[in-house]
Amino acid sequence: MLSERRLEVLRAIVQDYVGTEEPVGSKALTERHRLGVSPATVRNDMAVLEEEGFIAQPHTSAGRIPTDKGYRLFVDRLAGVKPLSSAERRAIQSFLDGAVDLDDVVSRTVRLLAQLTRQVAVVQYPSLTRSTVRHVELLSLAPARLMLVLITDTGRVEQRMIDCPAPFGEVPLADLRARLNSRVVGRRFADVPQLVQDLPESFDPEDRGGVSTVLSTLLETLVEETEERLVIGGTANLTRFGHDFPLTIRPVLEALEEHVVLLKLLGEAKESGGMGMTVRIGHENAHEGLNSTSVVAVGYGSGDEAVAKLGVVGPTRMDYPGTMGAVRAVARYVGQILAES
Amino acid sequence: MLSERRLEVLRAIVQDYVGTEEPVGSKALTERHRLGVSPATVRNDMAVLEEEGFIAQPHTSAGRIPTDKGYRLFVDRLAGVKPLSSAERRAIQSFLDGAVDLDDVVSRTVRLLAQLTRQVAVVQYPSLTRSTVRHVELLSLAPARLMLVLITDTGRVEQRMIDCPAPFGEVPLADLRARLNSRVVGRRFADVPQLVQDLPESFDPEDRGGVSTVLSTLLETLVEETEERLVIGGTANLTRFGHDFPLTIRPVLEALEEHVVLLKLLGEAKESGGMGMTVRIGHENAHEGLNSTSVVAVGYGSGDEAVAKLGVVGPTRMDYPGTMGAVRAVARYVGQILAES
DNA sequence: TTTGGCACTCGAACCGGGTGAGTGCCAGGC
């Protein structure tokens, strides 16, 4: 195993490299950090670290830079999560407090996160699968045409047009609306299907067709919306990347536009369960275009359970403690805001 | 005034430069285009064009590139709008036909436009100011808590929470809902305020407070939503720009995130009236970050009147005829889709 | 007015030596 000092050397390398963006050599290291040993010793340690695959040199006679594996060790064992300053906390709070509706919360969050971390921010809309139903409304637009409106406890609204096989009377419609609501309000989306299963049977035969159509549309909406939306911001920060631009930045921009890819990315992060923070470094990201980036993601939600994820995408050479701190703090405040509304 | 041939030379310069991205010289011009004159003559013409400010040379002993003024002349007098191939038309149609709701239409449109023009696409959500009301719904969530749902003829849905000063009975609520709808359905947003002005008076005194609250929330929603949303796509295409990246691309990405700026940009374009296509070249764009880009925008709508704009942002060195053709074609199809739904 | 010729300009590409940061290795000291 690696000795304490070697780990210290690795930490110093990561910190310096993140700060300067330049390969760091043994001499510079001993000057900037109080390691208590000479450059020569550091060189020996570096040789070991390199052999173990934690650092690498871009070319002979250049300093060392951390590898993905090196960052991984750094994140797992050498660095904590840096808490934000109280000024930053206040800024977050006042920035988010002004939000008027869900869209506004999300768009403010993404801007905030981008600004705070100076990286690309990604915020997923609260998922419907874990949400509960606040209300279901049925509007009659034309004799055989309805509009279904679904309102969730996270303030999200989904609507669908429904063309019924036969016209619906006002009375059975009101009846359906009432029964539907009494059954599903406050329940989770996942539970809805079986709760409404037997509903058509209790209606007059002539209305059953319409009822079934409505129900299937409702169920469809629930399923479809599991495919979720997300918002991205701060892409201009990508230009702070390397100086070898087009090659680096292009695939990242492409990946960012593939919302499906990002959702999968965040989704995987979710496996780590609940609100836990996930850090995926470089090649740990399945998507090729993101092989030179790291993703820091965390769940957020109005209660104890995560309803969605948010995070940032940045160069593998990023300030992990600071980024993790900012991401976590923002997630918490967003959770609070959602719980209040 | 410029002779016919000089204009021809300018056109050739623009075409070549757009194609090759390199300054074009007199010799290359005569080789690629049948101008019927020698390089020396072309040189003389170029000297004149330069003096008039239509072209410039990056440095002595380099070829010429068009200036913003040159592109302007090209767009206004030398180039038409290139119609799309029938294959492209079919592609557009089949791509857009699969859309299920408004969000889907918009997101498909932006992807389509980005792909077609290989540039950054911007699509504004249909504006509410020109829209008409399809339905207003009031839901009682708690005794003194209502939800207002507003549905537009473009399929958009807006919702607002309302906390009433006093609880609302079921009967007056249904009454309000009915009267509200009978007055505003099918009317334009702009006309709504005066249509509902006298509504509180016809209610019992105890309910008037609630009615007023509902109405003011409704009017607020109408006004607020004049501040419009837009969707952007194809930012990865920015990397095809110059090779002098960070300098060029950064301010553009920043500008693209400032939705307010973009909306103003599209808004200005709107002045040119109705469905007309607008091309803003380089420094014609008020926003500094977009000084090296051109914006091609056009209105689209479900009827004869434009309800919103869409367009692309690309380098001033772009294929104007092709871009304009694509933008116009997409706008038309989107209009059709909106009219159908 | 057009054209061929010619001298001139100047960026891009290529070359070669000097510089210095950084390395690996080794022998000696604690």
Added chain:
DNA sequence: GCCTGGCACTCACCCGGTTCGAGTGCCAAA
């Protein structure tokens, strides 16, 4: 056994000089 100072070596990078060539402007002749 680990740390340290010393030393030779390696290369990327910088810098100045040179060449190359596309492109220009001007001029005299058709």
